[in-house]
Amino acid sequence: xxxxxxxxxxxxxxxxxxxxxxxxxxxxxxxxxxxxxxxxxxxxxxxxxxxxxxxxxxxxxxxxxxxxxxxxxxxxxxxxxxxxxxxxxxxxxxxxxxxxxxxxxxxxxxxxxxxxxxxxxxxxxxxxxxxxxxxxxxxxxxxxxxxxxxxxxxxxxxxxxxxxxxxxxxxxxxxxxxxxxxxxxxxxxxxxxxxxxxxxxxxxxxxxxxxxxxxxxxxxxxxxxxxxxxxxxxxxxxxxxxxxxxxxxxxxxxxxxxxxxxxxxxxxxxxxxxxxxxxxxxxxxxxxxxxxxxxxxxxxxxxxxxxxxxxxxxxxxxxxxxxxxxxxxxxxxxxxxxxxxxxxxxxxxxxxxxxxxxxxxxxxxxxxxxxxxxxxxxxxxxxxxx
Numbered sequence: 001x002x003x004x005x006x007x008x009x010x011x012x013x014x015x016x017x018x019x020x021x022x023x024x025x026x027x028x029x030x031x032x033x034x035x036x037x038x039x040x041x042x043x044x045x046x047x048x049x050x051x052x053x054x055x056x057x058x059x060x061x062x063x064x065x066x067x068x069x070x071x072x073x074x075x076x077x078x079x080x081x082x083x084x085x086x087x088x089x090x091x092x093x094x095x096x097x098x099x100x101x102x103x104x105x106x107x108x109x110x111x112x113x114x115x116x117x118x119x120x121x122x123x124x125x126x127x128x129x130x131x132x133x134x135x136x137x138x139x140x141x142x143x144x145x146x147x148x149x150x151x152x153x154x155x156x157x158x159x160x161x162x163x164x165x166x167x168x169x170x171x172x173x174x175x176x177x178x179x180x181x182x183x184x185x186x187x188x189x190x191x192x193x194x195x196x197x198x199x200x201x202x203x204x205x206x207x208x209x210x211x212x213x214x215x216x217x218x219x220x221x222x223x224x225x226x227x228x229x230x231x232x233x234x235x236x237x238x239x240x241x242x243x244x245x246x247x248x249x250x251x252x253x254x255x256x257x258x259x260x261x262x263x264x265x266x267x268x269x270x271x272x273x274x275x276x277x278x279x280x281x282x283x284x285x286x287x288x289x290x291x292x293x294x295x296x297x298x299x300x301x302x303x304x305x306x307x308x309x310x311x312x313x314x315x316x317x318x319x320x321x322x323x324x325x326x327x328x329x330x331x332x333x334x335x336x337x338x339x340x341x342x343x344x345x346x347x348x349x350x351x352x353x354x355x356x357x358x359x360x361x362x363x364x365x366x367x368x369x370x371x372x373x374x375x376x377x378x379x380x381x382x383x384x385x386x
Contacts, residue, residue, distance in 0.1 A: 042379025144303025
């Protein structure tokens, strides 16, 4: 056999071996697709009762419309490898909800929610990539509305460090903020819900769950610039859950205290048979020109959920206040009433109403709303999990 024929034969054998390995050995032993489709119909008193069909992140929906892929592999010895890729949907139009969003500098990302890989065992896990903030997951468990996508504590959590009055807005603009809510110049996270370039360690011994995540700012010569520290801790025993969290996002500049923000919260949930009682206290701060504090907001949430068969009723109250010195008309009060009928484990009908009374300098509350207005938002819809 001459040299050319020998080379061709070896290449053919190598290609055949590679194909055999690819076909016979899956990347992960268990790979599944998952998601949620939620579409609601709603109106509100601030827009002349315009009828809206919402399939993304408006006030009507209960859950975000999403889809993703996840997988895991048992490595033996109690160790598991897993990955998660998760994206958004605008279910009412077929669009991608977060593409090009400027809120907290999320940008146009296909896997805008999660893109990570983990190693885990009975004691905890190590995760690398884009993740849900552990601080968010901790407070979600004690929100009276379980952090449903809109008209819930999620909105208060996202906006608690936002500039509510003219003086704070001016100071934050002076920090060169890219975030229209005026919370931070940090570009490594989306509204403190998702954290990019993350290294996360979780400890889960018994009833305790502690998550610590660091977002690498990736600024040459300055480890603080554009970096993040998100921490969440939860303790659950029998019918009681208590939590605490902390967030610090450094500014996206050489003076990382300019455009920096912090959030922290404590809360609890108690189950009494078919009744859930839950609430928390949250504080948000942000620094503007010269690194001086420009935002100082506080919030509380209390509420109850009653469950009867396939039916769920909840009522909750959210108060958010602007604590900057000398600010008047500084409070926002939101009341949410909601009903859900769980047709199955996957499909739910819902209806809800949210009244928001927002002061002229009041922060954004659970319902959103316009400064200086008393508004009512209402709607109904259906979501399906797959």
